[in-house]
Amino acid sequence: MSTRSGRCMCGTISFEVEITGDFSACHCKMCQQWASGLFMGVHTQGFRLTDGADAFTRFKSSAWAERAFCSKCGSNIYYQAVDFGHPSIALGTLDDTTGLKRTHEYYTDLEPKGLGRTDETKAMTEAEAVAFFTGGDA
Ligand SMILES: [Zn+2]
Ligand SMILES: [Zn+2]
Numbered sequence: 442m443s444t445r446s447g448r449c450m451c452g453t454i455s456f457e458v459e460i461t462g463d464f465s466a467c468h469c470k471m472c473q474q475w476a477s478g479l480f481m482g483v484h485t486q487g488f489r490l491t492d493g494a495d496a497f498t499r500f501k502s503s504a505w506a507e508r509a510f511c512s513k514c515g516s517n518i519y520y521q522a523v524d525f526g527h528p529s530i531a532l533g534t535l536d537d538t539t540g541l542k543r544t545h546e547y548y549t550d551l552e553p554k555g556l557g558r559t560d561e562t563k564a565m566t567e568a569e570a571v572a573f574f575t576g577g578d579a
Contacts (some may be wrong), residue, residue, distance in 0.1 A: 442459050442460060442461055443460050444458070444459055444562060445457070445535050445536065445537055446479040446491070446519075446535075446536050446537075446557050447515075447530060447534040447535040448510070448520065448534060448536065449493070449496075449510075449511035449514055449516035449534060450515075450516045451511065451513050451514035451516070452512070453491030453492070453495075453496045453511060453513050454491040454496055454497055454511045454516070454518065455490070455491045455493060456488060456489060456490050456491070456518070457487075457488075457489055457491055457493055458485040458486070458487060458488045458530055459485060459486050460483060460484070460485055461485055461486050461527070461539070462483075462484030463483070463484065463530065463541050463542045463543065463544040463546070464482060464483040464484065464529075464541050464542070464543055464544070465481070465484070465524075465531050465543070465544065465546065466480070466481050466523050466543055466545070466547070467479060467480045467481075467482070467520075467546075467547040467548060468546070468547065468548040468549060468552040468553075469547065469548040469551060470551060471502055471503065471569050472520075472548075473551075475502075475508060475517060475552065476517055476531075478553065478556055479552070479556070480517070480520065480531070481531070481532040481533070481543070482519065482528075482530060482532065482543055483529060483530045483532065483535065483538075483541060484527070484529060485519075485527055485529070485530050486528075487527075487544045488519065488527075488530070489530045493511070494560075495508060495515060496511050496512045496513045497499045497511070497512075497518070498510055498511070498512045501523075502520075502559070504506050505510070505522050505523060505524065506520060506522050506523060506526075507520075507521055507523055508521075508567070509528070509547050509561025516531070517531045517534075517537065518530070518531055518533060518534060518536065519531060521530055523538060525568040529559035529577045530572055533575055536550045545572055549577040
């Protein structure tokens with residue numbers, strides 16, 4: 442178990458949490474609506490905000506779960522089964538994801554077609570993508 446920090450895209454919300462496992466991916470329709478594609482949640486406990494309480498917003502998304510997000514930038518922070526769960530922290534909000542691996546995948550029958558990268562996909566590095574979006578050549 443290790444303590445890791447994380448933050449939303451705009452930086453208003455920051456937090457610390459204990460990592461208790463690896464991460465899961467979910468393809469359910471709610472996660473698609475929430476995260477565009479799959480939602481990847483890291484198994485944790487002991488979530489504590491270190492900044493941004495005013496923007497920290499929780500939404501009851503089903504009979505058993507709630508989701509937390511930043512009301513300023515919209516970053517998803519976590520999914521949590523309210524009665525028995527610990528937060529599944531949005532993988533991308535962690536400052537350091539070193540060593541974490543995907544151990545579970547849920548609702549795979551609902552996975553949208555075309556999510557995987559194929560030979561026809563134009564794959565770009567960070568530098569190539571920045572050049573592409575800012576008018577450079579890539
Ligand atoms: Zn934010
Ligand atoms: Zn889901």
